[in-house]
Amino acid sequence: MAELIKIILDSSPGFSMPGEKKVSTFLNHYSYQVARRNIDAFAAVDHIYCDGILLCLFFRLLGFPVERKSFDMTSVAPEVFADAEARGLSLALIGGEPGVVEAARDEFLKSFPNLHVVYSHSGFFDGKVERDAVIDQVCELSPSIVICGMGTSLQETFLSDLRAGGWNGAGYTCGGFFHQTAQGGVDYYPAWMDRLNLRWLYRIYDEPKLISRYTVDVFGFLRCFLTDYRAFRRMSR
Numbered sequence: 001m002a003e004l005i006k007i008i009l010d011s012s013p014g015f016s017m018p019g020e021k022k023v024s025t026f027l028n029h030y031s032y033q034v035a036r037r038n039i040d041a042f043a044a045v046d047h048i049y050c051d052g053i054l055l056c057l058f059f060r061l062l063g064f065p066v067e068r069k070s071f072d073m074t075s076v077a078p079e080v081f082a083d084a085e086a087r088g089l090s091l092a093l094i095g096g097e098p099g100v101v102e103a104a105r106d107e108f109l110k111s112f113p114n115l116h117v118v119y120s121h122s123g124f125f126d127g128k129v130e131r132d133a134v135i136d137q138v139c140e141l142s143p144s145i146v147i148c149g150m151g152t153s154l155q156e157t158f159l160s161d162l163r164a165g166g167w168n169g170a171g172y173t174c175g176g177f178f179h180q181t182a183q184g185g186v187d188y189y190p191a192w193m194d195r196l197n198l199r200w201l202y203r204i205y206d207e208p209k210l211i212s213r214y215t216v217d218v219f220g221f222l223r224c225f226l227t228d229y230r231a232f233r234r235m236s237r
Helices: 002-011 029-037 053-061 077-087 100-111 126-143 154-164 175-183 192-195 197-206 208-214 217-236
Strands: 024-027 046-052 090-095 116-121 145-148 170-173
Touching: 002 029, 002 046, 002 217, 024 029, 024 154, 029 053, 029 217, 046 053, 053 197, 053 217, 077 100, 077 145, 090 100, 090 126, 090 175, 100 126, 100 175, 116 126, 126 154, 145 154, 145 175, 154 170, 192 197, 197 208, 208 217
Parallel strands: 024 046, 024 170, 090 116, 090 145, 145 170
Antiparallel strands: none
16 A cells, blocks of 8 residues: 555654644554554554554665654653643543453553543443444543554544544553553563664563564555555655
8 A cells, every 4th residue: 555655754843743733653563564454544644653673674674764753652652641731631531341440540650740640441342232322432631642552543433533522632552551551551661672673572571472463464464565566666756
């Protein structure tokens, strides 16, 4: 999908902070493959940022100085939380298994005690009725920021549906961020592994079920990305 590459490149120069009321999502080499198969889910997404060192590396090898951005504590989450504290902005946190988002919220509040979290809910719903009810509740509360961690492309679709329901704020997807924080606190990654861009290796250590994502799925990413890049070059001529 040439348009996916174009959106990432257009997003790379800066970052959307809460005052801009934009919806931002973050793709790594695995979620990139999911996104290109579900491109309609990204209709209401304003910015797609490059998350994961492998995806960044390939853009850089092709001459694009893309900076890694991820909604976790090693990247943009502290900026968003600090800005929300400073301006008194309200937040809704949605995602993870039942109980996880509340545990993550408590960890956030240890480092950012003035965060104004007005709503939290798991990313699992007992059918469409409950999902619609959550959307209605969030729209009624109208939080300034919604952080959604359901995995690609469920999280993008949820934020899109919030917008369609009348919510007008800043939205960020965060994948497994709530789960990581609930389990390991705000300092989930060891500092030295973060500095060496070995976060992927720690994920394998912490969640062995992800090993195929960082081995077998890399080959699928290479095929998809190079196909998309050729289409992008043709489109750019």
